[in-house]
Amino acid sequence: MPQLIPFFFLNQIVITFVILFSVIYILSKYVLPSSLLTQVLRTYITKLSKKNV
Amino acid sequence: MASKAASVAVDFSRIYTSLGLGKETIASLQAFRKRHNEAQRLAHQYNNQPTTVDFAHYRSILKNQAIIDEAEKVLKEFKPVTYDVNAHVKAIETFEAKAVAKAKETEEKIDVELKELQATLANIEQSRPFEQLTLDDVAKAHPRIIETVETMLKKGKWTVPGYKEKFGDLNVM
Numbered sequence: 624m625p626q627l628i629p630f631f632f633l634n635q636i637v638i639t640f641v642i643l644f645s646v647i648y649i650l651s652k653y654v655l656p657s658s659l660l661t662q663v664l665r666t667y668i669t670k671l672s673k674k675n676v
Numbered sequence: 677m678a679s680k681a682a683s684v685a686v687d688f689s690r691i692y693t694s695l696g697l698g699k700e701t702i703a704s705l706q707a708f709r710k711r712h713n714e715a716q717r718l719a720h721q722y723n724n725q726p727t728t729v730d731f732a733h734y735r736s737i738l739k740n741q742a743i744i745d746e747a748e749k750v751l752k753e754f755k756p757v758t759y760d761v762n763a764h765v766k767a768i769e770t771f772e773a774k775a776v777a778k779a780k781e782t783e784e785k786i787d788v789e790l791k792e793l794q795a796t797l798a799n800i801e802q803s804r805p806f807e808q809l810t811l812d813d814v815a816k817a818h819p820r821i822i823e824t825v826e827t828m829l830k831k832g833k834w835t836v837p838g839y840k841e842k843f844g845d846l847n848v849m
Contacts (some may be wrong), residue, residue, distance in 0.1 A: 655834055657811070660825050662836040664814050665843065667821060 688709060692702055731748050738744060804813075815822050828834075 656825065656829055659828060659834055659836070660811055660815060660821070662839045663821055663825055663828075664811055666836055666839060667818075668814070669842070 688705070691697070691705070697705070729747075729751060731744055734744050734747075735741060
């Protein structure tokens with residue numbers, strides 16, 4: 624039944640979306656905030672050490 | 677008597693030097709001590725003075741006996757004025773209570789300060805070299821940084837302005 628062929632890709636679509644959203648979630652919740660914290664802290668510490676010199 | 681014993685037992689030079697009192701307190705303490713010494717000296721001086729009058733002696737050397745009789749009468753009738761010292765004692769007691777309360781307050785303050793200092797000392801002793809610091813350590817020491825990061829995240833700012841210019845990045849392209 625050729626009209627059913629699109630549905631053969633449904634599992635791929637589901638998996639793709641699951642992976643996409645979990646990657647977005649992990650990035651926005653854990654990875655990027657920690658990198659932002661690193662950047663902020665690095666800026667802060669550099670300012671501190673320059674102030675002390 | 678108890679107060680006398682206490683005043684003997686108090687080692688003022690130790691109080692001045694070891695308790696770390698303020699200048700004002702030491703000055704008032706010295707003034708109080710001076711006043712006390714003066715009062716003691718005066719009391720001693722007056723205690724040693726004779727309190728009786730030898731009327732027979734005056735009778736033998738003075739011709740006017742009437743005046744001696746009169747003087748004797750006046751002396752017999754003389755009664756020292758009694759002072760009500762209760763008010764003074766009360767004032768002293770309130771002052772003492774105040775001083776004790778203040779001392780306790782100071783003691784509590786010093787205790788708190790001491791605890792803080794000990795905490796600081798422990799902090800210093802346990803501190804690690806700069807190379808071993810982690811992000812979490814620094815962030816814990818300055819909670820304001822975490823707040824800043826959270827507000828930046830809420831506003832959708834994922835980078836620090838000027839960071840790339842200052843420190844560069846690892847992008848190849």
